[in-house]
Amino acid sequence: MTPHAVEVRGISKSYGGEIQALRDITLEFPRGELTTLLGPSGCGKTTLLKIIAGLIQPDAGEVLVGGRRVTGPGPERAFVFQDFALMPWATVLRNVGFGLELRGTPRGEREDVARRYIEEVGLLGFEHRYPHELSGGMRQRVGLARALAVNAEVILMDEPFSAVDEQTRRKFQEDLLQLLAQEKKTVIFVTHSIEEAVYLSNRIVLLSRRPGSVSRIIRTSFDRSGSPDEIRRAEAYLDTVEEIWQLLKQYLV
């Protein structure tokens, strides 16, 4: 087994033959780590994530998952969407089980699995509610449970907390870290928030402005054993945030 859950090699992508979104991106995503793609808006980080998901075809380059080349979506990867992408006509239970439903898992079995993950993300009791009855934060918990329910090795998260208010986001980040510690997933996480990236990640990939290319990879190395509030006050955490801010500042007008 390769040590990397996901590798991208020489990925380039342009839109309409004119706007180059990504230029020659080569990256590895180590197994069991949370890697953040961080960069200014329009740097193509979401495009890169969707290429890894198999939702967008690159113009050049290849994506390897578990050492095997992939050209489309596959069961080893699950996606968490920025706008949640829940089916408004379906209950929480059906939404969470939807990935399994598409795979033809029998109803009873997929509902058992769905219930387990609904509990894990803290939505016990909301199984039969509809998305419009939930708050933004709860909706994204449904999105996360859906991604966990298919038992994919790699979870791709596209700015999952950007449509959620600040307090909810912090709580959600803490819960996410806890969940991932249990589930041992490889996570690729897109965000434009430096604090979020530093707080959540093992590695942070800084992308330059369009056309996006890898400008720097930073490994966070501060002590995570403390409480979330201690981490957010720790000097190493604050230093990393500051370091990234200094690097990203050059891309701002």
Added chain:
Amino acid sequence: MRLSRLPMMSSLLLWGLLWEAVGRAELVPIVPPLTEVVVTFGRLLGTETFVAAVSTSLVSFALGLFLAIVIGIPLGVLMGRVDAADRLLGLWVNVFASAPLTALVPVLMLLFGLGSTTVVVTVVLFAVWIIVLDTRAGIRHVSPSLVEMARAFGASRAAVYRKILFFAALPEILAGIRLGFIRAVKGVVIGQLLVSIIGLGELFELYSRNFLMREFWALTLGLFVFALVGSAAIGLLERRVEYYAASRG
């Protein structure tokens, strides 16, 4: 709820009273009193010719609307998903949706004869375009991320249509069917009037030629009620799904 309904009902009552007064005063020869019209309607319901005419018309209506739905929805989905199909068909669908189709009925008679087939085709022609247009609009409004979500979780092309696109577009599809229903009522009456030897069209022709105004109005009122009740029933269905039209963003 009750308060907001009251004005509607009381205005109906007011107009009904006005109709009754005009009829009683014998101001206009073509307006008999409303109560007599209603009584006539009750009497008509018991006659064999009326029942036969209604059932002939209902069959044409139902068949035509059914065909309009099974043709209209797939065509609308196709236009919503495939740009080439949209460009190829869009112009014609829009022309037919707003054209005075009554003018085409004589040509249909040449093609399909003086029978129910012509009426059914007329109903289809009246109802189908709005169903196509509304379905197309519904499909176009489906959030792209829902489709992406289904693909990311391994949905086949067919599953995307069956499990995502159809349900996401359902509010607009139902609105199209409701409007199609109303147009189909027009279609069946106009078709039968022009063919003029079958169903309600025959009765309309008979009543108006012989100046049987009570019967004429009874029939007209009955049709209005049918169209209103039918579209209200579909409206109820729409309300059941509209929460997610609003939540699609």
